[in-house]
Amino acid sequence: MMNKEQLIGKLKIIVKPYTNNPEAYENMDEGTGFIDDLRINSANLVDIILDIEETFDITIDNDDMERMLDVKAAIEIIEAKLAGK
């Protein structure tokens, strides 16, 4: 099982092509918001979620998607899905 730092590390790689704020990206932590801080639009947020599904071999549903607005929520959802496998 990956720890939180490893998860954030993997998430950082996924998020990189879509981010428009290098400074927020460099300092990305649990408090970072995808839309407000990294300035990712909702269409690219969909791509990030599809990349998360592929990377972690999990399925994200609509409720998870609506909640996945920051790194903290993303980590919680990924951890819960991985634990349920």
Add this chain to the structure above:
Amino acid sequence: MKTEDIKALLPYADPFLFVDEILHIDENRVKGTYTFNAESGFYKGHFKGNPVTPGVLLIEAMAQIGLVCLGIYILNKNFNKKYTIALTSTECDFIKPVYPGEKVTVVSEKMYFRFGKLKCKTIMTNEAGEEVCRGTIAGMIT
């Protein structure tokens, strides 16, 4: 759903409707046509003395047939006028010019439709069957 059923649900009207006929449509792909009206005002200025259909309008026709018609078909009975449609990204190559009055055919294949985002590989050909534009386009229906 027939061509007229889908066209009735399109949120466009003249002079910004770029769909004539839907020749085929299923959950994964759509094929449709549009003939660019040689009388359209923009030909006077694009280019001066040398009318060529602007690339942005080729993309618009590809998006209206390849994304919006397909998205409406996929949503079918769930689709209504409360939906918001927005083009979110395009990555296209232009291969040949399209002149006033030319009829083009758009074939669009779904890559995915998840969380309201429809992304397609889309190709436009002319009447000679030559590719004039091809690329990847995506939009949100929410």
